[in-house]
Amino acid sequence: MLKKRHLLIAITMALAIVMSGCSLPGLSGAADNTIKVGTMGTSESQIMGNIVRLMIEHYSDAKVEMVNNLGSSIVQHQAMMNGDIDISATRYTGTDLAGALAMDPVKDPEEALKIVKREFQKQFDQTWFDSYGFANSYAFTVTRELAEKENLNKVSDLEPLVSDLKLGVDNAWLKRKGDGYEGFVKEYGFEFGKTFPMQIGLVYQAAANGKMDVVLAYTTDGRIAAYDLKVLEDDQHFFPPYDTSAVTRNEVLKAHPELKDILQKLAGTISTEKMQELNYEADGEMKEPSIIAKQFLEEHDYFEDKK
Amino acid sequence: METINDIVYYYSQNAAYVWEQFYRHFLMSAYGVLFAAIIAIPVGILIARYKKLSTWVISLANIIQTIPALAMLAVLMLVMGLGTNTVVFSLFLYSLLPIIKNTYTGIRNVDHALLESGKAMGMTKFQVLRMVELPMAMSVIMAGLRTALVITIGIATIGTFIGAGGLGDVILRGTNVTDGTPIILAGAIPTALMAVIADVVMGWLERKLSPIKKRKAGQLKEQAA
Numbered sequence: 082m083l084k085k086r087h088l089l090i091a092i093t094m095a096l097a098i099v100m101s102g103c104s105l106p107g108l109s110g111a112a113d114n115t116i117k118v119g120t121m122g123t124s125e126s127q128i129m130g131n132i133v134r135l136m137i138e139h140y141s142d143a144k145v146e147m148v149n150n151l152g153s154s155i156v157q158h159q160a161m162m163n164g165d166i167d168i169s170a171t172r173y174t175g176t177d178l179a180g181a182l183a184m185d186p187v188k189d190p191e192e193a194l195k196i197v198k199r200e201f202q203k204q205f206d207q208t209w210f211d212s213y214g215f216a217n218s219y220a221f222t223v224t225r226e227l228a229e230k231e232n233l234n235k236v237s238d239l240e241p242l243v244s245d246l247k248l249g250v251d252n253a254w255l256k257r258k259g260d261g262y263e264g265f266v267k268e269y270g271f272e273f274g275k276t277f278p279m280q281i282g283l284v285y286q287a288a289a290n291g292k293m294d295v296v297l298a299y300t301t302d303g304r305i306a307a308y309d310l311k312v313l314e315d316d317q318h319f320f321p322p323y324d325t326s327a328v329t330r331n332e333v334l335k336a337h338p339e340l341k342d343i344l345q346k347l348a349g350t351i352s353t354e355k356m357q358e359l360n361y362e363a364d365g366e367m368k369e370p371s372i373i374a375k376q377f378l379e380e381h382d383y384f385e386d387k388k
Numbered sequence: 389m390e391t392i393n394d395i396v397y398y399y400s401q402n403a404a405y406v407w408e409q410f411y412r413h414f415l416m417s418a419y420g421v422l423f424a425a426i427i428a429i430p431v432g433i434l435i436a437r438y439k440k441l442s443t444w445v446i447s448l449a450n451i452i453q454t455i456p457a458l459a460m461l462a463v464l465m466l467v468m469g470l471g472t473n474t475v476v477f478s479l480f481l482y483s484l485l486p487i488i489k490n491t492y493t494g495i496r497n498v499d500h501a502l503l504e505s506g507k508a509m510g511m512t513k514f515q516v517l518r519m520v521e522l523p524m525a526m527s528v529i530m531a532g533l534r535t536a537l538v539i540t541i542g543i544a545t546i547g548t549f550i551g552a553g554g555l556g557d558v559i560l561r562g563t564n565v566t567d568g569t570p571i572i573l574a575g576a577i578p579t580a581l582m583a584v585i586a587d588v589v590m591g592w593l594e595r596k597l598s599p600i601k602k603r604k605a606g607q608l609k610e611q612a613a
Contacts, residue, residue, distance in 0.1 A: 108412060108415050108416065122560065122564050123564065124565065146472075147551070148471060148551030149548065149551050149557055150549060150551060151551065163469065164469075165471070282566065304566075365566070367398045367401060367565075367571060369558075370561075371405050372402050372404070
């Protein structure tokens with residue numbers, strides 16, 4: 082009995098390994114010519130993943146397969162290290178400085194990008210590309226009405242009114258060390274009249290309804306545009322930068338030398354406002370990321386005229 | 389009512405995408421069942437011959453069937469990595485039991501008088517299998533494939549968690565957006581529909597292949613032969 086079970090396990094494993102190497106017609110499998118693009122579960126990540134996929138398909142003959150819904154940046158990183166994916170579509174400088182590299186946060190966006198580029202090359206044999214042009218960071222956000230009435234542009238502009246303001250924030254942020262509320266008070270030197278911890282998804286509506294005066298939002302969330310909210314500039318550079326880039330394994334760049342130019346074409350093409358719009362199409366108008374990506378690229382003619 | 393409108397709207401926006409995922413979903417399930425059939429039908433025939441083996445094989449297939457799908461995928465992912473092949477392989481494993489069991493039952497239940505008369509006509513063992521046992525057991529084997537296909541269509545949905553795509557992707561996206569009910573339904577309805585259609589089509593095939601019906605229609609012919 083025991084032997085038989087061992088045999089069965091051995092056969093199953095052998096079959097599994099054989100099968101993981103073959104590709105099925107109709108379902109592109111792990112063929113050598115396939116480039117695998119990994120994305121997270123967020124709309125933003127999936128839109129960017131599909132943009133990367135369509136760009137590669139447009140400019141080269143390589144087959145591209147999507148690996149969607151990876152849990153987090155760390156999961157993406159592990160999948161890259163295992164070779165399960167070749168490109169991760171959205172990686173954020175601030176997240177990976179703290180996560181994969183376990184380094185202290187760096188406030189200057191360019192400096193942060195330089196560090197992750199250097200360290201990923203050195204430590205993981207991976208290439209970190211230039212930013213797409215948008216950053217998904219925390220940002221203090223108010224209604225446009227309030228911004229116009231009080232002439233608010235920067236976070237520092239809030240100081241004179243702050244004792245009357247209600248702040249709606251993400252649960253975790255209030256107690257977080259480093260770039261949490263405590264750190265904020267130290268950096269900017271003022272405290273809000275009242276703080277209301279809530280789920281991050283609710284803050285946009287709360288601001289739009291006037292239940293909250295100021296909320297801490299994600300900068301690329303489509304609801305900022307949809308509810309006509311205004312993001313205040315983080316003039317003291319309190320939040321670490323979360324510029325977004327694609328990351329690839331060097332092995333794949335060697336096998337597909339054209340990839341480098343293709344991905345480079347995307348650098349600086351999508352502003353934070355544009356990303357808000359694209360995200361809103363996904364979250365608010367129920368379009369699928371692959372459709373949004375296609376429309377976006379067709380609108381810009383696949384950046385043919387960019388060098 | 390508004391939800392229905394939203395679903396219709398969703399389809400109108402994303403028809404190409406949904407169709408792609410539908411096709412992908414079906415292919416994953418079909419491949420799983422196909423590979424399982426290649427292995428499981430011969431195994432079923434074998435254990436019908438050697439009865440001692442049957443208890444072991446069937447209880448092993450039973451054990452595989454009891455493993456929760458998510459756990460199975462997670463374990464297989466560690467060996468095979470992310471992607472479609474891992475899902476196809478786990479669907480293969482889940483298809484084994486219904487196919488093996490039905491093949492076994494189908495072959496065992498062939499009337500002994502028929503086997504004897506085959507032998508008496510001078511058929512070899514292989515001829516008996518090909519000309520008597522398999523045709524007689526075919527509808528039961530098809531019933532096994534039918535069960536397997538319906539099971540795999542359901543399980544393929546969670547393939548989305550290891551990046552395999554399929555209609556599970558649509559459902560999972562519905563859980564990620566602000567008001568996702570229509571998107572969740574837009575993914576779940578085609579999945580259920582696919583299972584129902586697969587069941588109906590396979591059921592029709594099963595009846596087509598049933599020897600009892602054939603006897604009624606072609607009774608004279610068969611007797612003459």
